[in-house]
Amino acid sequence: MTPIFDLNLLLTGTYHDWLVAGLITSLSLTGISLALALPLAIVIALIRLSPVKLLQWSGFAFVEAIRNVPLLAHLLFWYFGAPELLPTALREWLYARNVEATSAIIALTLYTAAYMSEDVRSGIRSIPGQQFEAARALGFSFVASMRLVVLPQALRVTIPPLISQTLNLWKDTSIATVIGVAELMYQAAKVESATFRSFEAFAFASVCYLGMSLLITGAAGWYQGRFPVRTA
């Protein structure tokens, strides 16, 4: 007679290892994509705020093209479509490695960067223009005034929305299951089909997603308490 909720299944043994491996993959996907998306987002935000019209437009086009297409379609394109466009040698090199995870990281990074760049941009715009003008008048270049005067102030305003984008990134990693990345959702479904204990498998995944989400939300709250936005 098996219990209604078999906790042991989750705490020890093969299935436990599968699920934990999935959790680690999900966390790595989040970490790597975040590390790549942040600098990319700052560059895109700066491009959109640059004085050159052509750059502004290409930044706008990039952000809108990515945000208006579901992540699932991005993943399908990067996994099934994009490798076909590569030269054969490079494609074979890629297929010999972890092509699923690579495609997922590319898609997640671009998707997250597009959203984050909008937060960074509005953060920068919240800093009064006089600050930038004063920096320029003192002889700083465009890049130097951004880097030394505007960005340090803008970042403080931007971090709370960036944390909530990180939360979205964490939840979005679940969609990578579509292209067969062995992340948490994939592993939960695998345990489900191996044991028919769907309740346990999905409860584990849900608790992990929810727990991590609460941690991230908590981090945002802590940051806002610790570093409140100073108004000049």
Add this chain to the structure above:
Amino acid sequence: MIELIDTYWLYFLVGQYPHGPLGGLALTLILAVLGLLFAFPLGLVFGIARVSPWRSVRWPVTALIQVVRGTPLLMVVFWAYFFLPSLTGQNTDQFWTMLTALVVFDAAYLAEIIRAGIQGIGKGQTESARSLGFSYLDAMRLVILPQVVRNMLPSLVNQFVATIKETSLGYIIGLTEVSFIATQINTQVLTRPAEVYLLLGLTYFILCFGLSRLAFWLERHLQQRTMAKAHA
């Protein structure tokens, strides 16, 4: 690419209809419209409950919303997929599974938009309505909500864009919406995955970008109207 569109455009738009079930882009749109339509009243109830003066109403709804918002949509879809049948006692097809998941998920997000809208109206309005003898619910229904709903029109359009993007997850449970059909086309053609998925992305883009421009326009239009009123 022209050839591809020429052969498959009808399949892409409506799936196997009229010789089989309706699918493709038409199904995506129907799912998104119904999802938002059913989610709105539920979101309204949740949103009002979220700011209710009674703790026994406020707390459980707040907890429910936090749980849904901390969970990936895919997780909600999986729960619906595996547990709706045992809950309702009959087999639920993919369409109703996906619709249920979308309604629950979107209602939680709409509730937060509505809550922010109610809190943005200001306490003075509720207080004056109450002092004029309206009950709490009448003050909500006749004074606060009409203003909230008008102000949230742009957010509603944006939520519709989000819902269209969310329907793509139906792919995972085998619902024949447009991403699934694109994959079917890809397996039939086999040699041109990049083009197939670019067309899929383009389809979503045209739809979602058009709608998000509409939201942008609505927002500006409403702002101008409010400003014109303030000057009058």
